[in-house]
Amino acid sequence: MAACAIAGLAACTTESAPGASTNGSAGGATPTLSAVRARGAVKCGITEGAGFATPDDAGRWRGFDVDFCRAIAVALFNDPDKVQFIPYTQEQRFSGLQSGEVDLLANGTTITSSRALRQSFHFGPIYFYDGQGFLVAKSSKVTKASMLDGATICVQQGTTTELNLTDFARRNKITFHPVVMEDLRAAVSALAGGRCDAISQDGAGLATTRTMLQHPGDYVVLPDRISKEPIAPVVRTGDDAWLEIVNWVFRAPVQAEEYGIDQHNAAQFAQTTDPSIRRFLGLEPGATDGLGLDPQWTLHVIEKVGNYKDIFDRNLGPATPLGIDRGLNKLWTDGGLLYSPPFR
Numbered sequence: 001m002a003a004c005a006i007a008g009l010a011a012c013t014t015e016s017a018p019g020a021s022t023n024g025s026a027g028g029a030t031p032t033l034s035a036v037r038a039r040g041a042v043k044c045g046i047t048e049g050a051g052f053a054t055p056d057d058a059g060r061w062r063g064f065d066v067d068f069c070r071a072i073a074v075a076l077f078n079d080p081d082k083v084q085f086i087p088y089t090q091e092q093r094f095s096g097l098q099s100g101e102v103d104l105l106a107n108g109t110t111i112t113s114s115r116a117l118r119q120s121f122h123f124g125p126i127y128f129y130d131g132q133g134f135l136v137a138k139s140s141k142v143t144k145a146s147m148l149d150g151a152t153i154c155v156q157q158g159t160t161t162e163l164n165l166t167d168f169a170r171r172n173k174i175t176f177h178p179v180v181m182e183d184l185r186a187a188v189s190a191l192a193g194g195r196c197d198a199i200s201q202d203g204a205g206l207a208t209t210r211t212m213l214q215h216p217g218d219y220v221v222l223p224d225r226i227s228k229e230p231i232a233p234v235v236r237t238g239d240d241a242w243l244e245i246v247n248w249v250f251r252a253p254v255q256a257e258e259y260g261i262d263q264h265n266a267a268q269f270a271q272t273t274d275p276s277i278r279r280f281l282g283l284e285p286g287a288t289d290g291l292g293l294d295p296q297w298t299l300h301v302i303e304k305v306g307n308y309k310d311i312f313d314r315n316l317g318p319a320t321p322l323g324i325d326r327g328l329n330k331l332w333t334d335g336g337l338l339y340s341p342p343f344r
Contacts, residue, residue: 030241032103033076033292041082044069045096047107048087049184050208051315051322061085064315065106068127068233068250071305072104075249075297080304089183091157094119097234104246105234108202110160115234124233124246127254129328129337130202131225132164135209138220140197145224149174154187154196156180160227161200168226188212191219202229207322245291248343252298255280255340256307258331263306266299280343298343308338 036042046053046065053063070080086102094115097105104124109115111123134153136142145168153176155161162178169176179196181187184205190196192213199209206221213219233250235243256262259277261269269277278284282296294300305311308331316324330336 030239030245032235032239032242033245036076036103040077041084042069042072042076042104043084043086043102044072045086045088045093045102045105045107047090047093049108049205050211051320051324052108052204052208053085053087062315064128064311065108067305067311067315068106068253069104071253071301072246072249074301074304075245075252075293078294078297078300078304089157090159091182094121094234097121097236100236103235103242108205108231109234110202110229111232112160120237121234122237122240122243124235124243125250125340126230126232126337127250128204128231130204130229130231132161132200132227132229133203133206133225134222135191135199135201135206135219136197136222137191138218142198142222145222145226146172146174148176148198150176151197152177152179152195154179154181154190154199156184156187156201157182159201164227165200184209184212202231204316204322204324207316207324211321245293248291249297249301251340252301252343253306253308253311254331254338255343256298256302257309258333258339261302261307263302263304263310266302270299276344 046061046069048054049063051063052065053061055061066085069083069085073083074080076082086096088096088107093105093107093109096102111126115121116123134145134148142148153165155165155178157180162180165176165178179190181190187196187199188209191199199206201209203221203225210216210219210221233246235246259280261277269281270283272278275284281299282294285295312326312329313319316322318325326336328337330338332339
């Protein structure tokens with residue numbers, strides 16, 4: 001059964017998955033791009049969560065993942081609203097992508113070898129570095145993960161969380177009792193009701209989950225990280241040109257931050273004489289000609305969506321309810337792991 005049918009989502013339409021393509025230019029021989037342009041919008045699979053993807057009071061989706069989907073829409077149509085957001089649970093997401101209901105996933109999916117090799121998906125660039133952690137009640141007096149020996153731990157269905165927990169327990173010679181929940185609301189209810197001693201998921205997800213509790217101040221995210229969780233967009237195999245469009249659009253906000261180009265000053269950089277920046281912004285030919293997009297798509301993306309810092313700060317940063325520190329998600333020049341391959 002199709003994932004949208006399972007979820008009962010009115011936003012989903014029945015559409016066959018694009019078939020295999022040749023490796024021609026992104027402007028032509030790519031069935032996904034052809035389908036996107038024919039419908040006039042890109043379909044982006046997301047998973048609802050504070051800071052990453054939530055509808056506001058007017059029903060407009062906002063969040064970190066949402067903004068990267070909007071960047072794709074700007075690159076293709078110069079319009080951040082030319083995107084349809086399809087919300088999935090973690091269990092539904094891969095069948096939704098495989099069936100062609102969406103063109104990509106941007107919903108906190110971790111790159112793993114089994115997903116790439118056995119499920120036949122391609123991953124784009126890492127746009128968020130994370131690691132699995134634990135959320136516990138302060139009253140538990142638990143201050144580190146090794147103190148959870150014998151604990152009952154809530155995990156989400158359809159994730160790598162339980163395997164990571166098993167590995168962690170074996171390494172540290174402790175035991176735990178997993179309780180698999182279909183969605184976060186059920187896990188939050190179980191933690192609040194005492195049926196679980198902890199919730200385990202990616203660290204950024206825990207910050208989101210904490211805001212769902214009635215009294216967030218009564219809970220704490222432990223400092224431990226028991227896994228590496230590199231988060232990347234996901235596309236189907238068989239359309240390499242579409243993958244390259246996703247790759248370079250997701251990289252553009254990172255490169256813009258390194259150049260010092262942000263949403264407020266982007267227009268001023270149209271007058272720059274720096275040849276690298278001029279190529280990046282499409283003011284001189286050569287950087288992104290093979291994608292079949294408007295030559296100045298990078299400039300449009302930064303003007304309408306922002307650079308990586310703009311996107312991070314307004315959705316996840318210290319001034320938001322989540323208050324997440326950038327940590328590994330700083331630029332490489334600031335001690336983080338983020339950088340883009342050259343636009344040349």
